[in-house]
Amino acid sequence: MLPYLLYPEKGGLILTVIIMEMPSYTFAVKGEKLLKARGISCDLKRNVNASPGSCGYSLHVRGDAGKAAEILKMNAVPFIIK
Secondary structure, three states: OEEEEOOHHHOOOEEEEEEEEOOOHHHHHHHHHHHHHOOOEEEEEEOOOOOOOOOOEEEEEEOOHHHHHHHHHHOOOOOEEO
């Protein structure tokens, strides 16, 4: 998990980005569409150092990772949280 600080001393927010590695580009695109359709902010990114079994793409999810994981599981989209 990668925390990004946006001036908390000035009333900003602390955002956490969860990286979900995907097994295929198709699942990555499907997952991105599912999450965005439900109001969860995410970006599809190419991994430089992909894990074995990964297609080299991941979703970078900002916000409620538990909700995002639940949505992907309910729609049979496999992932690994990094």
